[in-house]
Amino acid sequence: MIDDxxxxxxxxxxRVYAKHGWTGATTRRIAEEAGVNEVTIFRQFGTKDAxxxxxxxxxxxxxxxxxxxxxxxxxxxxxxEWATAHYETIRGLREIFRQIMSDAxxxxxxxxxxxxxxxxxxxxxxxxxxxxxRAGFVGTIYPLKPADVGPAVSMLMGALFNDAMNREMMPEFxxxxxxxxxxxxxxxxxxxxxxxxxxxxxxxxRARRS
Amino acid sequence: MIDDxxxxxxxxxxRVYAKHGWTGATTRRIAEEAGVNEVTIFRQFGTKDAxxxxxxxxxxxxxxxxxxxxxxxxxxxxxxEWATAHYETIRGLREIFRQIMSDAxxxxxxxxxxxxxxxxxxxxxxxxxxxxxRAGFVGTIYPLKPADVGPAVSMLMGALFNDAMNREMMPEFxxxxxxxxxxxxxxxxxxxxxxxxxxxxxxxxRARRS
DNA sequence: CCTGCATGCAAGCAACTACTTGCTAACAGC
DNA sequence: GCTGTTAGCAAGTAGTTGCTTGCATGCAGG
Numbered sequence: 001m002i003d004d005x006x007x008x009x010x011x012x013x014x015r016v017y018a019k020h021g022w023t024g025a026t027t028r029r030i031a032e033e034a035g036v037n038e039v040t041i042f043r044q045f046g047t048k049d050a051x052x053x054x055x056x057x058x059x060x061x062x063x064x065x066x067x068x069x070x071x072x073x074x075x076x077x078x079x080x081e082w083a084t085a086h087y088e089t090i091r092g093l094r095e096i097f098r099q100i101m102s103d104a105x106x107x108x109x110x111x112x113x114x115x116x117x118x119x120x121x122x123x124x125x126x127x128x129x130x131x132x133x134r135a136g137f138v139g140t141i142y143p144l145k146p147a148d149v150g151p152a153v154s155m156l157m158g159a160l161f162n163d164a165m166n167r168e169m170m171p172e173f174x175x176x177x178x179x180x181x182x183x184x185x186x187x188x189x190x191x192x193x194x195x196x197x198x199x200x201x202x203x204x205x206r207a208r209r210s
Numbered sequence: 211m212i213d214d215x216x217x218x219x220x221x222x223x224x225r226v227y228a229k230h231g232w233t234g235a236t237t238r239r240i241a242e243e244a245g246v247n248e249v250t251i252f253r254q255f256g257t258k259d260a261x262x263x264x265x266x267x268x269x270x271x272x273x274x275x276x277x278x279x280x281x282x283x284x285x286x287x288x289x290x291e292w293a294t295a296h297y298e299t300i301r302g303l304r305e306i307f308r309q310i311m312s313d314a315x316x317x318x319x320x321x322x323x324x325x326x327x328x329x330x331x332x333x334x335x336x337x338x339x340x341x342x343x344r345a346g347f348v349g350t351i352y353p354l355k356p357a358d359v360g361p362a363v364s365m366l367m368g369a370l371f372n373d374a375m376n377r378e379m380m381p382e383f384x385x386x387x388x389x390x391x392x393x394x395x396x397x398x399x400x401x402x403x404x405x406x407x408x409x410x411x412x413x414x415x416r417a418r419r420s
Numbered sequence: 421c422c423t424g425c426a427t428g429c430a431a432g433c434a435a436c437t438a439c440t441t442g443c444t445a446a447c448a449g450c
Numbered sequence: 451g452c453t454g455t456t457a458g459c460a461a462g463t464a465g466t467t468g469c470t471t472g473c474a475t476g477c478a479g480g
Contacts, residue, residue: 005426021312023233027468037428042469044426095315102312104379105229105305115380122383142401150385151394157383158372159365166371169314170325173332173367175360184361188402191352215457237438247458252439254456 006044008034013055018095022103025052056110060096062089062117068128072135075195079128079186083160086121087182090164097165118157125153132195142194149193156189216254219244223265228305232313235262266320270306272299272327278338282345285405289338289396293370296331297392300374307375328367335363342405352404359403366399 012034017025027048031038045051066085069078090097097114104111129149132138163181167174174181222244227235237258241248255261276295279288300307307324314321339359342348373391377384384391 019315021231021233023231023467024316026466028466038468039429039470040427048468098308098312101376101379102231102308106234111379118380119382147386147390148394148397151391152398154373154384154391155365155369155395155398158369161376162368162372163364166311169311169321170328172329174364176357180357181361181364184358185365187358188362188365188398191402191404192398194401233437236436238436248438249440249459250457258438 005036005040009036009041009044009051010055010058012036013051014059014096017052017056017099021099022052022107053109056096056100057113060093060100060113060117062093062120068124068131070131072128072132072137075132075137075190076183076186079189080183082124082128083156083182083186084179087160087164087178089117090161094165118161122153122157125157129153129193132193138190138193138195141196144194152189152192155192156185159185215244215246215250219246219251219254219261220265220268222246223261224269224306227262227266227309231309232262232317263319266306266310267323270303270310270323270327272303272330278334280341282338282342282347285342285347285400286393286396289399290393292334292338293366293392293396294389297370297374297388299327300371304375328371332363332367335367339363339403342403348400348403348405351406354404362399362402365402366395369395 009030013025013030016030016033020026020029025048027038027041030051031041034041041048041051045054066082068082072078093114100110100114126149129138129152133144138144160182163174163178163185167178176184219240223235223240226240226243230236230239235258237248237251240261241251244251251258251261255264276292278292282288303324310320310324336359339348339362343354348354370392373384373388373395377388386394
């Protein structure tokens with residue numbers, strides 16, 4: 001019962017915050033959205049700031065999502081699947097992210113939550129590129145400069161983030177559907193790394209297609 | 211004299227808005243920032259909404275910026291220069307953009323300003339790709355699918371936008387300096403289009419390096 | 421039955437919001 | 451010198467904000 005109320009309030013707070021931002025998320029609005037008396041909010045959480053802090057942190061927590069295979073076989077497909085999952089995660093949180101990013105000046109604490117999921121995805125992708133290289137997929141067409149990996153990764157992540165955040169706001173920017181776009185981003189990413197569809201036997205590790 | 215006051219108020223409003231957003235940009239704060247009595251704001255602009263509308267629109271107007279050459283000669287250099295200028299423009303407006311994007315739900319009018327500069331850059335880039343293709347730079351390594359051009363353009367623009375907006379907020383995302391990153395984004399963009407450094411004589415247009 | 425406990429309701433608090441009004445001072449053009 | 455414009459200042463409007471208080475209600479456990 002009591003936890004039921006707490007959770008209703010928390011999720012309502014997250015919803016109202018996503019729509020109206022910090023100053024726009026008034027305790028009256030949150031109470032109305034939660035179907036709860038305004039006083040209950042203060043009795044349960046003490047302060048508007050405390051409530052929003054908990055609500056935002058809890059809501060923007062990204063759990064695991066999908067992961068990239070340890071042994072790469074079909075990079076294009078594997079990356080596309082992973083990128084799609086990552087994209088959907090961002091897209092589901094895009095309104096909250098927008099508010100967090102615009103409130104970051106005045107309350108920097110919230111930023112870390114959003115940051116967290118991105119960092120996790122970043123290292124997943126980086127590690128996968130290393131595995132691609134070991135398996136002989138990458139650097140086979142062009143020689144792969146180490147300095148190119150970082151920006152390539154940033155570029156793919158940036159394209160995904162940008163697409164997920166802004167597609168609905170500026171649709172003329174994205175002529176293809178999001179699925180086609182993601183596939184194309186991945187294709188360009190692999191081309192940028194000088195990757196070939198089949199592994200080239202140059203590394204000690206065996207990595208042949210199935 | 212009178213225009214002096216109006217301009218001071220407008221630029222102060224833009225500054226305060228960039229920091230605090232729509233609801234946080236109170237007339238008191240704007241008046242203080244402008245060094246002007248609060249009443250003057252209402253006498254000059256009538257309404258807080260009217261002032262912010264003018265201030266934001268005027269401030270986020272992007273004038274021309276740089277353009278891409280009509281006859282491509284060194285795509286990597288030309289694109290890098292253009293991308294750098296575009297990047298700097300976004301970076302200078304990043305705080306205002308953040309607020310506009312988070313306020314877009316509740317006041318959609320402001321969005322169009324931000325949209326405008328991006329659209330202009332988008333068509334500049336698209337047109338340049340067409341010229342690259344006519345000049346025989348592009349589609350020479352891989353065959354260039356028409357469906358790949360859109361996402362490639364979105365990807366470069368997205369990477370630039372994302373980098374300019376978020377580099378300071380999540381620095382671990384961007385291991386290289388912004389100049390190196392931009393160069394790398396452009397390199398990947400050209401690779402993704404299957405471009406070669408030298409034109410391949412297949413198109414009717416002559417386009418040889420100097 | 422009684423005692424906590426969580427909640428709703430009504431009211432109110434001081435601070436802040438956008439915006440107005442009345443009055444005065446400075447300054448410009450005629 | 452008179453007049454119109456633009457500004458500042460002090461005060462006040464009605465509404466909203468986060469947050470508090472007092473009291474009544476329902477409900478579970480002893």
